[in-house]
Amino acid sequence: RFLRQILQSVPPILEVLGILLFILIIFSTLGFYFFSPNQADPYFRSFQQGFVSLYVLLTTANFPDVMMPAYTKSRWSAAFFIAFLAINLYFLMNLMLAVVFVVFSDIEKDKFRKLLVHKRRACQYAFRLLVTRSQPTHVPFRHFRGLLKFFRPRASERDAYLVFKALNRSKSGFLCLSEFYNIYEMCGFKWRPYQSPDPWFNDFPDPLRGCFYLIRRLVTWKWFDFFVYAIIILNAATLLMKTIFVSASGVPVSHDLRVTWDQVAFVTFYGVEAILKMVGLGYKQYFHSGWNIYDFSITVLSIAGIIAEKFSSSFFYIVILRPLRLLRLFKMRKRYRDVFQTLVILTPRIISAIVVIIITYYFFAVIGMELFSDYDMKNCCVNTTVEQFYKDDNTTVYVDYYYLNNFDNIFIAGVTLFELTVVNNWFIIMEGYAAVTNDWARLYFMLFYLVMMVVMSVVVAFILEAFTFRMEYNQTVKGDKDGDEENVCINVGLTKEELRFVYSSAADTPTLQQYARALETQGIVQYEGKRRRTRVVLQRRMYRDEIPGWLLEADREHEDSPGLPTPRSFSRRWTEPADISTPSASAHETPQQTPPSYYGTLNLNSSTESQRNEV
Incomplete structure (x- = not known):
């Protein structure tokens, strides 16, 4: 279903991509004529090389490197790159996201309308079959x-x-x-x-019922929650200060994370809080709240971590779970609660989006393995601009390990594709395989970036539409x-x-x-x-x-x-x-x-x- 929505969003995206490609060709032509006379500029020696350089510039992965050779000759050359980024990156790319958002919102609304009408029509058919002549x-x-x-x-x-x-x-x-x-x-x-x-204690004898009633009033008192929030903030501040001291001392982390009195005090407080709430509210009402289940789980894990630390230091990592309690502070503000509620409602569709991304990765990973798995990237790309990134010898001060970004198997290929998705220095991987194969290898990486740009734009638009819908809903039902x-x-x-x-x-x-x-x-x-x-x-x-x-x-x-x-x-x-x-x-x-x-x-x-x- 999510894949179908992506395909429905493709036509308007193709229109924006057509404009983007047209401007990219225009700037590639201008860049070739402007900068190719400069023999020291390796980015615009030909039209094809200029097109690839500007395509990478669209992701900002090679900026300002791509500008500096021309900038050394003339300061006015910066206007060319500024204009290119302003038009393509800051205008057209955001325009594409806006178009996808509008289209996605219309698709969601139209899908709901069609589903509503379809259900109504089904009810009419069923009603006709259920009535009698009398x-x-x-x-x-x-x-x-x-x-x-x-x-x-x-x-x-x-x-x-x-x-x-x-x-x-x-x-x-x-x-x-x-x-x-x-x-x-x-x-x-x-x-x-x-x-x-x-x-739950309403049928208890009067003295015991009175005690339970006082506990219930305490845990349902709004200032009780604020007091708990203050303790959580104090716990966070204590943990932060201790982390700063540990990082400055140079002592191994596993040796310094021993149980201290403040840890025992905070965990004891959280345990008492959980017991009071279970007594005052009853265990059914207590565990009916997702926040209470979360607090109870963190408390149990913290107690288990303290006990385990007494017997073996190998369990020190359990104590690190304590900062997760800070998430409870998001319960204080309604906007934060809306974020979590929207996330819960959208969980099935988020899973669908993840499945679509995994399928896309799998598709390109299989193709990448067929094309590039036979090439050893270690110490490759001699006499190219990316040679230093693939060296594995003593001739360089820093080893960048880019030869590990390969397509040897499906899992390594997935990691490589994720690095391409992040687009930070992705052109180094592309240029490396172009050096060991031929220039047409760039087409694989450029096409992958284009497809992932469309998919991620739809995912971002989907998330924006969900939160926008939630905010509009809150305004509609306000009061x-x-x-x-x-x-x-x-x-x-x-x-x-x-x-x-x-x-x-x-x-x-x-x-x-x-x-x-x-x-x-x-x-x-x-x-x-x-x-x-x-x-x-x-x-x-x-x-x-x-x-x-x-x-x-x-x-x-x-x-x-x-x-x-x-x-x-x-x-x-x-x-x-x-x-x-x-x-x-x-x-x-x-x-x-x-x-x-x-x-x-x-x-x-x-x-x-x-x-x-x-x-």
């Missing part, structure tokens, strides 16, 4: 359950009924088309009995208390009759017995549905003003299609259920297949009401 505009639960056996075969009877009830906002016992449109979103929820927000939550939650209540209907085929009764107390006190059993706030969820919220227009346009395009239930009454209001009267019970064929009446109500907590409206 009820041509509504779907009963029995038919809906049959659909889920194919769409979500692992969904239990309870989950199917909870999804059905969550969809049925009109509480009629039947789904109309506008309610059925939300099936994709509702089927993404994972259901479990609602956990009471009361503390909404649920806009920054990690999960989307929904609560659905089941009555005693509904529980009996859901668990009618259960082999045992303990499942029903555990709800007895909730039924006695509240009359219903609450279930909580939860799903991740994915990018699709954010896009629904971001484009909520444009979505009705997209869907209305799609319905107009397909309203003449045969067999599609797209009445205007449904297409005009895509979020709100139609105002229908409660159908008669005759639509259900047998009492066993008839769901109970909705004695309970569909309750959404306040933190998810706006999310449900957008769905």
